[in-house]
Amino acid sequence: MTFFLREREGSLIEQMDRPDCELRRLRRSYARFPVINFLLARWGRNYEQRIRPLLAGSTATTLLDIGCGGGDVVRRLARRAARDGFRLAATGADPDPRAHDFATSRKASDGVRYRRALSSELVAEGGRYDVVISNHVLHHLSPAELAAVLSDSERLARHLVLHNDLRRSRIAFLLFMVAFWPLGPGSYIHTDGLASIRRSYTPAELRDIVPPGWQVERNGPWHILLVYRPPGAGSA
Structure with missing residues (x-):
């Protein structure tokens, strides 16, 4: 146990990433992601502190x-903005046709679309967004x-980039293993979640590899925010 999770296991392959994974279990995983993200990913806090200050009353802000994936984060952010009286034109992009099919099957607020x-x-198309x-x-x-995604993000964003990811630690692994097993049956949530933690970075590891201009920040006890x-x- 002394050496467990000391190093990132980047060679692991999660079941959801396999092209031959079971589609029914994959769709159940997408359907359960909103629970995981609501409880752990802190997009409500990031919306309040970082995204909401960039929203304008008269014009749509693009994100x-x-x-x-299944698109739950863009749907949630669009709903929050609408409740606050703002227009958020949110685009969810994913190259996986299975994720795209699931996302487009979900009911979403006006202004949400998927690519x-x-x-x-999107860079090759000349795409530009206020927030990425x-x-x-x-x-x-x-x-x-x-490195390519960070470079693309710099070219796509006008005002702000927020990349939220898991923070590797033994306590995160153990707590997820115990607390989230009820979401596992019939899906890939539990097994892939544990693999994700083993594949994820520590703050120090990310600081060593990100380009100049990027900040590695804490996003609660279990996540890292790359800003x-x-x-x-303008700062938010």
């Missing part, structure tokens, strides 16, 4: 979620893919 696309494809986010994506990427503000963008 891109890279690797949106089956990589961040590099991702949730639990970074640990899935190879070092080259991570970038383009030169000249």
